[in-house]
Amino acid sequence: MLKILKYSFYDLMRSRWSYIYFLFYLLLGTVLLFLNNDLSKAIITLMNVIIILVPLIGTIFGVMYYYNSKEFTELLLAQPLKRNSIFLGQYLGLSLSLTMSLVLGIGIPFILYGIFKSDSIWNFSLLLITGAFLTFIFTALAFNISLSNENKIKGFGYAVLLWLFLAIIYDGIFLMSLILFEDYPLDKLSLFGTMLNPIDLSRTLILLKLDISALLGYTGAVFKKFFGTSFGLIVSLFMLFVWILIPTLRIIVKSKKKDF
């Protein structure tokens, strides 16, 4: 698996998309810092961007990479390699290279600004960790969709729909149901609803750590009340991990049965 990971990773590192993605974050981080001149404000703004954008990029790159490396995959399938290692290697290679663009792109301006000497360092680390989680989750989801759809256009469509649903539509439905059923005790339901969406989960996680009650919103508040801050952090990190684990397991199962 490590060999496949290595080749996928190098292959991606040579592609100009990795650089564009990296430069985008570099620019974003720099502009936010020097405009705001305030670390925590910059972190909050970044959070809002990352939580929507990272899933979109993970999804799109995941689908594109899968379909574009079809030839590579077929070549590898005829070699003495396990199927698992081929697909997991490619998945990890892509997720790692995207994560690297993110961490370096945002990390460099923040380090230059002096993040290590400030007390925002943990908040900032958590932001990057969440970004990494979201990258791994949405790349895995994209691989799942591609494995199930021979047709590239269809796969692409489903992937974008999934992102649209989790990033935007889900919140709308969630809010509506909270309003519609406001007479009922909704604490448990809203907890559950947050856990089922990795984007909501990430937002709650970061806001819990930043401890900005005003921004926590209803579910965040429930989360805090229910789990308390530190246990809440652990629970949401654990759930994010589950969100990586399940799609990854499905990649293994699905790829095992597939014909090439």
Place this chain on the structure above:
Amino acid sequence: MVVIENLHKTFQKNKVLTGVDLTIDKGGIFAILGPNGSGKTTLIKSILGMVIPTQGSIQIMGKNIKNNWLYRKKIDYLPQIANFPNNLRVKELFKMIKDIRGNTNTDQELIELFKLSPFLNKKLGNLSGGTKQKVNIVLTFMFNSPILILDEPTTGLDPISLIRLKELIRKEKTKGKTILITSHIMSFVEEISDEIVFLLEGKIYFRGNITQLKTQTEQPNFEHAIASILKNTYA
């Protein structure tokens, strides 16, 4: 070497293989023939574990291939369509496959034989079909595995390369290898193969040497013998 028992493969509702039994227990060149879409590639890909059978079993060198992957070390495979990662250079591709399968120096001789040196630094996406096929051939022949599977190896080759390929195949045969070949070029098949395996309607319709095929179909030449099988089934 290769034992296939009651192999079935259905894609969605398309029944491609419906009970293939095939035992090859010696070296030699075996041609797998059949009309377009008869499942030759499907059969080959099943042996390689790229297509998962609906039913039946395949053994390679005495081991069932199900959930197994190490057996592919024993097989060199030339795919029907030479699809390579487009942004990779020829040199890098050779290096990568050697990194995966183990080192060899045979590739140097083969590059020489097929005059590929000028293309080593070119990207695979920019090569012509014939040159890609030569790269494909080098990749396949550079490892010395006991089983060799060639799916339409002659596609796109110029006459000189075709001669080189035939020499190469014969040389591998003298090492006692088991070689499976599919091809549409009947003269190539007739010239090179020891035995014919004819796939028709999902099963093996005929297995034997060319003389037996001619006798059975009462045809004086090979091409007509094959054609007569097809005519009988189309009628």
